[in-house]
Amino acid sequence: MTAALESRVREQLMAVVLPGLSSPLAELADIVSLLVSGDRVDVVVELGFPAKSAQQQYETLLCEQVRQVAGVASASVQVGWKIAAYAAAQNIQSMENVRNIIAVASGKGGVGKSTTSVNLALALAAEGARVGLLDADIYGPSVQMMLGVPEGQRPKQYGTHYLLPIEAHGVQSMSMGYLVTADTPMVWRGPMATGALQQLLNQTYWQDLDYLIIDMPPGTGDIQLTLSQKVPVSGAVVVTTPQDIALLDAKKGIEMFRKVSVPVLGIVENMAVHICSECGHQEHVFGQGGGERMAQSYNVPMLGALPLSMQIREQADCGKPVLAAHPESDAAMLYRQVAISMTAELAKRQRVQSNAFPNISISDD
Ligand SMILES: Nc1ncnc2c1ncn2[C@@H]1O[C@H](COP(=O)(O)OP(=O)(O)OP(=O)(O)O)[C@@H](O)[C@H]1O
Numbered sequence: 001m002t003a004a005l006e007s008r009v010r011e012q013l014m015a016v017v018l019p020g021l022s023s024p025l026a027e028l029a030d031i032v033s034l035l036v037s038g039d040r041v042d043v044v045v046e047l048g049f050p051a052k053s054a055q056q057q058y059e060t061l062l063c064e065q066v067r068q069v070a071g072v073a074s075a076s077v078q079v080g081w082k083i084a085a086y087a088a089a090q091n092i093q094s095m096e097n098v099r100n101i102i103a104v105a106s107g108k109g110g111v112g113k114s115t116t117s118v119n120l121a122l123a124l125a126a127e128g129a130r131v132g133l134l135d136a137d138i139y140g141p142s143v144q145m146m147l148g149v150p151e152g153q154r155p156k157q158y159g160t161h162y163l164l165p166i167e168a169h170g171v172q173s174m175s176m177g178y179l180v181t182a183d184t185p186m187v188w189r190g191p192m193a194t195g196a197l198q199q200l201l202n203q204t205y206w207q208d209l210d211y212l213i214i215d216m217p218p219g220t221g222d223i224q225l226t227l228s229q230k231v232p233v234s235g236a237v238v239v240t241t242p243q244d245i246a247l248l249d250a251k252k253g254i255e256m257f258r259k260v261s262v263p264v265l266g267i268v269e270n271m272a273v274h275i276c277s278e279c280g281h282q283e284h285v286f287g288q289g290g291g292e293r294m295a296q297s298y299n300v301p302m303l304g305a306l307p308l309s310m311q312i313r314e315q316a317d318c319g320k321p322v323l324a325a326h327p328e329s330d331a332a333m334l335y336r337q338v339a340i341s342m343t344a345e346l347a348k349r350q351r352v353q354s355n356a357f358p359n360i361s362i363s364d365d
Pocket residue numbers: 106108109110111112113114115116137140142217218270271306307308309310312313314315316
């Protein structure tokens with residue numbers, strides 16, 4: 001009787017698709033405890049991704065689902081998370097202290113890749129993860145300015161081999177911008193650039209990261225390709241604006257990651273709609289629905305669309321990303337939803353891999 005009820009509850013829960021996500025709970029979470037006592041059921045669910053902003057909503061929704069099961073009179077559901085490691089390619093040495101690396105890329109410059117990287121890093125931290133940000137945009141490193149790290153602040157040395165990341169807004173960061181002066185021209189040839197970046201990645205003393213976001217150099221040339229091959233990337237996000245040309249470039253980005261077997265976790269459409277700060281009127285300045293169409297035709301998730309917004313723009317001038325300056329704003333909430341969807345996508349792949357290779361150690365310690 002108890003076993004039958006338990007199995008009905010399990011079945012009901014595992015089929016639930018939580019708001020903002022596209023996969024059923026079975027693909028994203030474990031039920032780590034399910035206690036049945038008469039007609040009372042207490043459940044503990046462990047997600048594979050952080051979700052502080054949605055935790056209560058998930059708990060309420062899942063609890064309602066449990067109460068709908070025949071034979072249940074009262075119930076409680078607790079939701080927590082545990083972030084495991086995922087390396088897309090098994091043949092690349094994964095990094096100590098970094099469980100997952102997410103590359104944020106764009107087919108061309110100026111679409112808001114750095115803005116998205118910085119805000120997604122802060123959003124993930126706000127959702128409850130330990131996060132690092134590596135500015136790999138060596139030709140125009142902007143993370144320092146966007147995070148408000150004072151010019152001239154240098155990373156401290158750690159031992160003989162390492163540099164300590166600079167912490168800003170709760171995120172550990174490293175950038176070529178921290179190591180050179182503002183007027184040093186950055187003329188890197190391909191091999192030099194990838195070598196410097198690998199060194200920056202490996203010689204930073206990252207402290208126990210769930211996610212390291214890499215702000216990639218714009219474009220889909222040799223540097224990007226080599227980086228994607230040499231760094232143990234778990235997944236990539238492609239940022240695009242709705243203009244046709246940016247979309248065409250973004251397609252090249254998706255194809256590049258596919259070529260090197262890095263899973264594309266999804267597309268973020270930036271500057272998708274202009275919302276008038278005076279009257280709230282919405283205008284699709286650069287066209288509508290392009291990101292969605294591309295996501296469909298390439299069979300990759302559409303993670304979200306960010307508006308062309310004054311609040312988002314402000315960060316460039318004042319070094320306070322919208323997540324830090326206006327944490328309760330609509331824009332901040334949109335970034336948090338994208339962060340949840342993106343890491344849920346990663347968790348799905350991680351779970352498929354660990355079920356397929358149960359003896360390969362990809363645990364999070
Ligand atoms: N959603 C947005 N709304 C308003 N302004 C934005 C938005 N996203 C980015 N911007 C602004 O657009 C400009 C370019 O953004 P960003 O530097 O992030 O682009 P990028 O793709 O990283 O560029 P590059 O590849 O040249 O480094 C910045 O001034 C930034 O503040």
